[in-house]
Amino acid sequence: MATFLYRLGQLAFRKRRWVALMWVAILAATAFAAVRAPAAPDDGFAMPGTESQKAFDLLDQRFPSGNSEGADARLVFVAPDGQKITATRYKEAIDEAVTAVADGGQVATALDPFDVHAVSKDDSTAYSSISYAEKAEDLTDATKKTLTDAADDAREAGLTVEIGGSALGVAPEFGGTTEIIGVAIAAVVLVITFGSLVAAGLPLLTALLSIGVGVAGIVAVGLSTTTTTLALMLGLAVGIDYALFIVSRYSAERTAGHSPAEAAARAAGTAGSAVVFAGLTVVIALAGLSVVGVPTLTKMGLAAAATVVIAVLIAVTLVPAVLGFAPKAVLSRKVRTALRGGDGQGAGASGPRRPRGTEPTPTTKPDTSAAKPNMGTRWARFVVGRPLPVLLLGIVGLGILAVPTLDLRLGLPGDEAQPTSTTQRRAYDNLAEGFGPGFNGPLTVVVDAKGAQDPKAAVATVAEKLAATDGVVSVSPAMFNKSGDTAIISATPSTGPSEEGTKDLVHTLREERAGLKADTGATMLVTGTTAVNIDVSQKLTDALVPYLAVVVSLAFLLLMIVFRSVLVPLKAALGFLLSVAASFGVIVAIFQWGWLAGLVGVEQTGPVMSMMPIFLIGVVFGLAMDYEVFLVTRMREAYIHGESTGQAVVTGFRHSARVVVAAAVIMIAVFAGFIGSGESLIKMMGVGLSTAVFFDAFVVRMTIVPAVLALLGDKAWWMPRRLAKIVPNVDVEGEALGQGQPGQALPGHLDEQGREAVHV
Structure with missing residues (x-):
């Protein structure tokens, strides 16, 4: 391995212009492909094999038009202390707000809380459920402004108004300011480490190139942008690390007295070997995410693994090439001074002109034995x-x-x-206070009565069983599909979505399925956001x-x-x-x-x-x-x-x-x-x-x-x-470098032009 990478680094140093042009061309090609690639489909977050996912799949079949993936919102209205939301002036303000939202664009439905009994028992709180025809990321600014303006108008009437749901939600961003600050800190640390602006900039340049090629490639092959999160984080991390180690080894080899070409080749052969195997361990960790069985995680892992592979290739090819362009600029002032001291040639010494990018090998290696620890x-x-x-x-x-x-x-x-x-958090708190902690995490119970003799009677039995279960505070009327063989029932727990009591309730309901199946012939599946979260947590824990x-x-x-x-x-x-x-x-x-x-x-x-x-x-x-x-x-x-x-x-x-x-x-x-x-x-x-x-x-x-x-x-x-006889000896440490018989040209010594010198 060390010998192969030594020769690769030697070749990259010699052909540095071609290597640099090759990576620029690769970046341009992947960027062009990414720009021309069609928009990637939204993969969603599927959890194959879980009960909640099976229920969603059943809903897609039995309720083809009712299982919308559009955004939703809740306008939560709270009356002032000591007053009721049912007061005339408050009802009028709420009606005007709901009407304004309903008249806006992209709205599918906007329900009046007083028509659908969405008012708390103490008449202090009410909410309007709003559904949109588009996903949250596709809502226009005008649509969102209509929603916030309606809330502002209702506030002028004296109401406390908050907005929940996904309409105003923004997916967490991992890019932008955080990465800029990280890169700035990285630059400062690298300058302190190397004592050279060029040496500090080289790892940053190669890291940015790695994530540029990686992310462009991800988009070009049609993966959604959510898969780039891990690729960005790790591409930046390993891109800096790998170049950092090779440049550091190059500086050490130059300090030891080797010519630029020899030092670059040795750095590629030794530190480059470590980079390759370190990269393989990262790839193993990322590719291993496929074991979890979550498609989104699998795609994220494989995409990030590909970015790491690119970072390794750039480190062992482009870094030696760039060192050829700036063989002395990447060295600290201390190292450059030491090299000049052992150069054997004064400033005005005459002699044959050296090729650009090379220096004579010092006749005497700098003495580092007495260096301060x-x-x-x-x-x-x-x-x-x-x-x-x-x-x-x-x-x-x-x-x-x-x-x-x-x-x-x-x-x-x-x-x-x-x-x-x-406002989402305040809306959540207001709903929990007005309707109970479980209101924010209702369970969706899907009843498949296709095999029952009397589907309606079977669904009614299921609803009664749900209402009688400890931990359920209310059960909604059943909503049937057109065929009348499948129904949806909403059950509100007494505990919050993330509490252990809700998790226990989900398990209890699922344990009752066998008995209900025997009594009614219908199958009950528990799903909904809360159940999905529980299933996801369990699957990830098991994996x-x-x-x-x-x-x-x-x-x-x-x-x-x-x-x-x-x-x-x-x-x-x-x-x-x-x-x-x-x-x-x-x-x-x-x-x-x-x-x-x-x-x-x-x-x-x-x-x-x-x-x-x-x-x-x-x-x-x-x-x-x-x-x-x-x-x-x-x-x-x-x-x-x-x-x-x-x-x-x-x-x-x-x-x-x-x-x-x-x-x-x-x-x-x-x-x-x-x-x-x-x-x-x-x-x-x-x-x-x-x-x-x-x-x-x-x-x-x-x-x-x-x-x-x-x-x-x-x-x-x-x-x-x-x-030891079975395990291959890959020679990561570069033990073979510099070994050879007299008169034989082997890796270990390069002359000023980067040619192999005869070992004597």
Whole structure:
């Protein structure tokens, strides 16, 4: 692997103009294809195999015109304290508001609350249900303005008016300001890390190119824009990381005295090998999302995996090419000064003209042996000197943080999770106060009476059974389809949509299905938004262990090939599980228990978003294995060149700690930007991702890992002989580079023009 990538980097350095033109052409081609591609269909969020999805499919068949996917809205009217909503002036104001909305564009129906008895028992609250012929994202600004103007007019009559539903809702945005701030922070960190504006700009340029080609490709193949969310986040993350590691290795090789061409080729052969295998671990984590069985997650995972592959290809081809355009500009002032000192030629020295983009190989390598130990070296020596206390402290600390995970509750929060500053949240609260907490989460019961002898009698029996069930406060009249063989009944729970009581009620109703089937011949299915959320949470929870098993197992095998060790991959996997558990503990403590909720800006505690475990594991696993590969490959490289395990750990930190820290800080800054969002779900993602990266990079990879390696000693790199014969030796560390017989041209030495020099 190292030899192949060495030659690829060498070729890219030589043919840098062609390589740059190739990637520009690829970007232009994918962008052109994306512009010309037809609009992608809205895939929705289907959950195959769940009861709620089966009920929706049945509704599509039996109620072809009544199961609209258009947007909806609720105008919620609340009378002043001590007054009734039924007062004449309030009724007139409400009638005018409903009429104004009904006369607007894109409206299918607008119901008067007094005609459909949508008034609370104490006459304090009323609501108007509005349905639209178009989806929420297709509503025009004029339509939305008509709705808000009607609410404003009713407020002038003294009413409190709020707007709920999906009409004014905006899908959470992951792009825009957050990414801009993240890129700005990344630029500052990169400048500090490299001491060169060019070196800082190179990872940003390649990362933007990666997500540009990736997102354009996603749109070009006809996938919906929702699949780009994960691709954007990870494309930015790994695009910066991969270029960062290769440029850093190039700088180290130049410091060691190699020519620009040789340094670029060696960086591609060594750091590039680590990039390839780190990328493969990320791809495994993302492709593994297909195990969950959710089509949307599968598409998101595969699209993001393709973007990561593009980032790897750009890192091992375009980065060496760009280094050829700016061989000295990417170096810090300190390195350039050291190289000039060993150049062997003064400023006015004469000699043959060198080709552009190259420098003479220094006759004397810069002396770095007496260099002052950097912070990474000092930290590694500290850990190696006292590995057991450091290991125990790290494990116990993360273990304590992980304790709240035992109380993890999953769900899909709705408007109750919105900030109180939003009209949707206030509408939710007003309805809950006026009609009861379960009013915001009614259950839709679909009765399939096609096999019953008397469909109407069967539906009536089901309705009676529903009304008699503990936890149900009201049941609506049954609505039949044209054939009269299927009915819809709405059951209102006594508890809120995200409460455990509602989940228990759904399970209770479904357990009664067998008895009702035997008594009436009709089949009862429970669905609706609340039931869908419960089913989604359950399915994602059930898929969590298989997903972890598949991803961790495949990554274990891959890392075993990379490090030719059994214990190093095992330690990597266990460390990842520990950091993720600690991150979930922080999420539960903040978003469920309310600890430090005010500091983070959480206004309402509740269950953790159902997708959070799968999503966080997929993203963080990829980044964690990146840090593992880049840090430990440097250690193994030093080990196979004769250093003891303890000294190899110190050497690995001396060369890699700075760039791993920089990569982690960049990712933490990008993800922490989400914490400032007003959306609770995005805020939760920001907290989860930023804390997980922090724990994994600084506690696991840079503390627990060196401590474990120091304790294991040479056993860390042990592999059974029989297994060693089976596992291929991919030479990620570049052991073969520089080895050869006298008079034989092998990878390891390039002259100033990038040609292989004879090894002597």
